[in-house]
Structures are given as structure tokens and as C-alpha cells.
Amino acid sequence: MTSCTKQVLAKQLRLYFVCGTTDASDLVTTVKTALRCGVTCFQFREKGKDALYGDEKEAMARTLQHECREAKVPFIINDDVELALAIDADGIHVGQDDLPAKQVRERLGPDKWLGVSVHTMEEVSAALPFADYVGIGPIHETRSKLDAGIVRGTELIQQVRRHYPLLPIVGIGGIRPDHVPAIIDDGADGVAVISAIASAPDVAEATRRFACL
Ligand SMILES: C=C1C=NC(C(F)(F)F)=NC1=N
Numbered sequence: 312m313t314s315c316t317k318q319v320l321a322k323q324l325r326l327y328f329v330c331g332t333t334d335a336s337d338l339v340t341t342v343k344t345a346l347r348c349g350v351t352c353f354q355f356r357e358k359g360k361d362a363l364y365g366d367e368k369e370a371m372a373r374t375l376q377h378e379c380r381e382a383k384v385p386f387i388i389n390d391d392v393e394l395a396l397a398i399d400a401d402g403i404h405v406g407q408d409d410l411p412a413k414q415v416r417e418r419l420g421p422d423k424w425l426g427v428s429v430h431t432m433e434e435v436s437a438a439l440p441f442a443d444y445v446g447i448g449p450i451h452e453t454r455s456k457l458d459a460g461i462v463r464g465t466e467l468i469q470q471v472r473r474h475y476p477l478l479p480i481v482g483i484g485g486i487r488p489d490h491v492p493a494i495i496d497d498g499a500d501g502v503a504v505i506s507a508i509a510s511a512p513d514v515a516e517a518t519r520r521f522a523c524l
């Protein structure tokens with residue numbers, strides 16, 4: 312990826328909404344509202360015991376993909392490489408316990424986005440040849456991911472930024488609007504948000520509180 316496309320991608324990561332049916336009571340309405348109010352990237356992350364699967368999951372993915380296309384916002388799928396390929400998603404995000412980034416990149420090809428969750432400098436350097444961006448967290452206590460791991464603040468974001476000045480970085484985990492300036496100052500290009508938007512009584516207002524930063 313050229314440094315120009317890295318910069319374009321980094322800007323697109325500014326307000327990265329990550330959501331699935333178990334995070335929001337009405338996922339389609341929530342995503343449409345968030346897209347209308349300033350989200351710059353969306354990830355369909357369908358996890359948990361009541362998560363959709365099979366044809367229902369694909370149908371939901373296609374619906375959300377349509378809304379993202381209308382809003383000109385990248386549509387990323389979490390974990391599910393086959394689904395991402397089947398519906399020609401804009402990219403995929405994988406964690407350390409998913410298919411290795413090298414294999415995902417081989418399946419995905421060079422033109423799709425690949426994001427990788429990382430927790431150590433070793434995981435960063437392993438992801439580097441294949442990933443377009445890295446997700447680092449949890450920065451704060453999170454309710455959205457039961458196996459999120461230890462709360463780490465922005466220590467790793469700062470370290471990764473020092474070693475890889477151009478690598479697109481998004482911070483995730485328990486992020487509220489008042490956290491954002493420090494996360495960006497410490498080297499992230501953007502923040503990924505789940506419950507601060509998905510669980511908000513007013514999704515439009517909650518999204519705007521992030522989007523204006
Ligand atoms: C576990 C995750 C960590 N980071 C990200 C992202 F913000 F997109 F980088 N998404 C995830 N699903």
C-alpha cells in the first residue's frame with residue numbers, strides 16, 4: 312500500500328463504528344442513523360450466543376453494505392472471510408485468534424482493506440506485511456467484548472506510532488467522546504466505538520458528539 316493510500320485510509324478510520332445485532336436493538340436503524348451523523352467507517356461484527364448466522368447473517372450484511380455504499384462509507388466485516396468475499400465487502404477485520412493475516416491477505420487480494428487487532432509489538436510486526444491498519448485496545452474498560460483483555464490505555468498506540476509513523480492505527484475499547492482528543496494526540500488516526508453509540512438512547516446525538524471532535 313502506498314503512503315498516499317495509507318493517508319486516505321487513516322482519515323477514513325477517524326470514527327469507526329463497530330456493531331452487530333447483539334449490540335443494538337434495531338441494527339439497521341442504528342447504523343443508518345450513525346452513517347447519517349458522521350461515522351466514517353463501519354464494521355459488521357456479529358458475535359455472541361444470539362448472533363445471526365448463515366443466510367440471515369448474509370442478508371443482514373448485504374442490507375448494511377447497501378447503507379454504507381449509499382453513505383460512501385467503507386463496509387468491513389469482522390472475522391468472516393467467506394462472507395466478506397461472498398458479498399464483496401470493502402474489507403475484513405481479524406483478531407489474533409482468527410485466520411492468520413497472511414492467509415487472509417492471500418484470500419482477499421491486494422485491493423481490499425485488512426485490519427488486524429494487535430496487543431504487542433511482536434503482533435504488530437507480524438501483521439505489518441499484510442495489514443492496512445491495526446486495532447489497538449482495550450484502551451478503557453469495555454462492556455462490548457467479554458474477552459477484551461487487560462485495559463492498556465494508549466501505551467501501545469504511542470509505541471507503535473513511534474516505530475511506524477505511517478501505519479494507520481485505530482484505538483478501541485470503552486471509548487467515550489471525552490477520551491478522543493488524548494487518543495488522537497497519542498498517535499491514533501481514529502477511534503472505534505461500539506456501545507457509546509449502539510447503546511445510546513439517542514444514537515444521532517451520541518454519534519454527533521464523536522463526529523464533531
Ligand atoms: C476486536 C476488534 C479490535 N479492533 C477493531 C478495529 F477497531 F476495527 F480496529 N475491531 C475489532 N473487532
Ligand SMILES: [Mg+2]
Nearest residue numbers: 390405406409
Ligand atoms: Mg475475531
